[in-house]
Amino acid sequence: MPHGNPRFVHGKILHNTGSGIFYRMEVAVPERIDFVPGQFAMVSGWPGNDPLLPRPLAIFRSGGVRGKAAVEFVYKVVGRGTALLSGLHAGDPIALTLPLGHGFEFPAGDRSWWLVGGGVGFSSVFPAAAALEEERADFEIFLGARTRDQLPPGEWIPGGAVAGRVHLCTDDGTAGFFGTVAAALRDRIDRRKSSGPSRVAILACGPHEMLKAIAEFALPLDIRVQVSLESSMACGFGVCWGCVTAIRDGEKSGYRRICKEGPVFDAREVVW
Amino acid sequence: MQSVTPDLTTRVGNVLLKNPVMSASGTFGYGLEFMPFYDISRLGAVIVKGLSLLPTPGNPPGRIVETPAGMLNAIGLQNIGVERFVNDVAPRLEDAGAVYVANIYGRTIEEYEAVARRLSDLPALAAIEVNASCPNVKEGGIAFGSSPEGLSGLTRRVRAVTGKPLWVKLSPNVSDIGAIARAAEEAGADAVTLINTIVGMAVDPRTRRPMLSNVTGGLSGPAVKPVALRMVWEACKAVKIPVIGIGGIQSPGDALEFLLVGAAAVQVGTANFRNPNACVEIVDGIRDFFVREKIFRLDDYRGKLLLREK
Ligand SMILES: Cc1cc2nc3c(=O)[nH]c(=O)nc-3n(C[C@H](O)[C@H](O)[C@H](O)COP(=O)(O)OP(=O)(O)OC[C@H]3O[C@@H](n4cnc5c(N)ncnc54)[C@H](O)[C@@H]3O)c2cc1C
Numbered sequence: 001m002p003h004g005n006p007r008f009v010h011g012k013i014l015h016n017t018g019s020g021i022f023y024r025m026e027v028a029v030p031e032r033i034d035f036v037p038g039q040f041a042m043v044s045g046w047p048g049n050d051p052l053l054p055r056p057l058a059i060f061r062s063g064g065v066r067g068k069a070a071v072e073f074v075y076k077v078v079g080r081g082t083a084l085l086s087g088l089h090a091g092d093p094i095a096l097t098l099p100l101g102h103g104f105e106f107p108a109g110d111r112s113w114w115l116v117g118g119g120v121g122f123s124s125v126f127p128a129a130a131a132l133e134e135e136r137a138d139f140e141i142f143l144g145a146r147t148r149d150q151l152p153p154g155e156w157i158p159g160g161a162v163a164g165r166v167h168l169c170t171d172d173g174t175a176g177f178f179g180t181v182a183a184a185l186r187d188r189i190d191r192r193k194s195s196g197p198s199r200v201a202i203l204a205c206g207p208h209e210m211l212k213a214i215a216e217f218a219l220p221l222d223i224r225v226q227v228s229l230e231s232s233m234a235c236g237f238g239v240c241w242g243c244v245t246a247i248r249d250g251e252k253s254g255y256r257r258i259c260k261e262g263p264v265f266d267a268r269e270v271v272w
Numbered sequence: 273m274q275s276v277t278p279d280l281t282t283r284v285g286n287v288l289l290k291n292p293v294m295s296a297s298g299t300f301g302y303g304l305e306f307m308p309f310y311d312i313s314r315l316g317a318v319i320v321k322g323l324s325l326l327p328t329p330g331n332p333p334g335r336i337v338e339t340p341a342g343m344l345n346a347i348g349l350q351n352i353g354v355e356r357f358v359n360d361v362a363p364r365l366e367d368a369g370a371v372y373v374a375n376i377y378g379r380t381i382e383e384y385e386a387v388a389r390r391l392s393d394l395p396a397l398a399a400i401e402v403n404a405s406c407p408n409v410k411e412g413g414i415a416f417g418s419s420p421e422g423l424s425g426l427t428r429r430v431r432a433v434t435g436k437p438l439w440v441k442l443s444p445n446v447s448d449i450g451a452i453a454r455a456a457e458e459a460g461a462d463a464v465t466l467i468n469t470i471v472g473m474a475v476d477p478r479t480r481r482p483m484l485s486n487v488t489g490g491l492s493g494p495a496v497k498p499v500a501l502r503m504v505w506e507a508c509k510a511v512k513i514p515v516i517g518i519g520g521i522q523s524p525g526d527a528l529e530f531l532l533v534g535a536a537a538v539q540v541g542t543a544n545f546r547n548p549n550a551c552v553e554i555v556d557g558i559r560d561f562f563v564r565e566k567i568f569r570l571d572d573y574r575g576k577l578l579l580r581e582k
């Protein structure tokens with residue numbers, strides 16, 4: 001999929017409403033933004049210089065045509081920036097730099113895609129699900145949360161109505177599988193029908209420990225895993241070198257920018 | 273009545289800039305990253321990320337943390353090295369029509385010399401900016417930049433190996449900025465640029481750990497502006513060579529303040545992160561201000577701070 005050039009745009013909030021612990025914010029933008037699932041925006045809406053830096057949010061949806069284009073984000077309030085965002089109303093201005101980073105890759109071939117979202121991590125895998133649904137590809141979704149109330153509403157899940165497609169997991173057993181997403185994935189592997197697509201590919205976004213656990217069990221089974229990593233970011237478009245992580249480079253490793261070469265990396269290359 | 277477009281050109285030594293706004297090193301990548309946003313030839317100059325003799329890996333993660341109206345960074349000067357810059361980046365900056373300046377650093381004076389020598393091969397390079405002030409690597413120049421003697425030695429040695437205009441970037445982590453600026457001037461600098469970041473620190477009270485892997489980092493952004501402005505003003509009084517003002521500039525008004533206290537030009541750093549168009553918006557804003565105030569030339573405004581008679 002082509003990764004388009006980033007733009008800096010001034011948008012206007014169309015709606016910004018909470019649903020349980022998640023907010024969904026739709027922003028009118030001057031022109032249509034094409035993006036690859038896993039790509040993100042740097043968002044800053046609040047007036048003044050404090051907090052100073054924009055915040056990265058995955059692009060959840062984007063559509064429309066020039067004059068009627070909009071992008072959508074889903075976020076969870078965890079600190080000052082997201083709290084300020086949650087206080088903005090329809091009609092308020094907001095600034096966006098987007099689309100940014102290198103998103104998920106979808107090599108052709110006979111495979112089943114397993115999309116994994118831990119916590120608010122579903123915000124970057126649902127766009128992947130929407131794209132796969134359009135392609136009529138075979139995919140399943142695994143969602144992990146601490147407890148039932150922290151799972152996204154069922155109607156947000158692209159293609160979620162298909163029986164057997166969505167697997168919920170909670171750390172406290174209040175919904176779906178009792179345990180971590182990594183454990184649920186392992187369980188699913190064991191139950192895999194031999195008649196299904198020959199290969200499985202995992203796309204995952206969520207807490208670092210979750211991504212690490214998935215990589216540890218799936219890579220030895222020769223399952224291809226792409227993970228979307230997080231980091232504090234200042235610029236989001238590769239000019240400050242503030243967001244790096246160690247990535248394997250042959251025998252050695254080097255620091256790569258999560259905002260530019262990532263956020264999505266092949267799990268084999270990540271120095272866990 | 274037709275309004276006259278004000279003349280924003282400014283001279284930094286013998287470098288003529290079309291306007292006084294440049295990007296600050298380390299906040300603008302290699303310049304090319306901004307080409308999707310705007311035509312980078314519109315800037316007075318593009319200052320690229322600090323270059324070293326060999327590619328440098330930089331510090332481990334935990335490199336940035338936000339602080340009130342500012343941020344701390346300890347990048348550790350990660351960069352592609354001078355050779356790749358000369359071969360891969362410089363030609364593209366030239367194609368883009370940009371006036372560009374290379375910021376350099378070395379672990380030893382010999383490395384500074386080698387980088388400066390290699391860069392002198394680039395006919396289009398407008399100037400070399402010597403980073404004598406990075407607070408985040410032990411050898412990042414701070415050892416040379418924190419005393420007049422150290423700075424004088426470094427400046428003299430680099431001066432001797434290059435015919436390019438030489439700008440020396442000063443550390444604010446000193447007690448007498450005027451003395452430091454004079455040392456650079458006497459050793460042959462064509463201009464001084466200041467301020468680099470102010471050494472700072474942030475810790476997490478719960479985990480009891482520093483927020484940066486390097487423990488300390490450099491403070492930038494609006495939080496440093498009053499300190500930067502004072503130091504630029506003092507440097508302007510201390511030397512005859514041009515002074516380039518940096519520190520917390522976010523808006524045209526901020527840039528005007530530095531010009532008013534005497535800066536020949538300014539650099540914009542951290543502001544680029546939130547608004548990639550910050551530099552060109554500041555150019556346009558300065559022009560609009562001059563039109564409104566009926567100021568025809570930058571030179572009629574620059575250094576015209578009105579002080580009360582004693
Ligand atoms: C590429 C990328 C895409 C992202 N997409 C989304 C998205 O679609 N939706 C979304 O809600 N978030 C997303 N995030 C995370 C989001 O950027 C952060 O939650 C946000 O920057 C926090 O800002 P703040 O000012 O609210 O919190 P801060 O004040 O910066 O942090 C407050 C506290 O929260 C902690 N914290 C920071 N981030 C998180 C986190 N993700 N989860 C839990 N605690 C955290 C910090 O360590 C700190 O202790 C993404 C991050 C990246 C790098």
Ligand SMILES: Cc1cc2nc3c(=O)[nH]c(=O)nc-3n(C[C@H](O)[C@H](O)[C@H](O)COP(=O)(O)O)c2cc1C
Nearest residue numbers: 296297298322345403467468492493519520541542
């Ligand atoms: C992330 C980051 C990286 C920087 N890297 C360099 C560098 O490589 N060389 C240098 O001379 N200054 C470097 N600086 C300092 C800036 O050029 C500038 O002097 C400082 O940030 C103050 O300006 P500001 O408040 O506008 O950002 C860096 C600053 C930041 C924030």
Ligand code: FES
Nearest residue numbers: 236238240241259
């Ligand atoms: S956040 Fe600036 S380089 Fe990644």
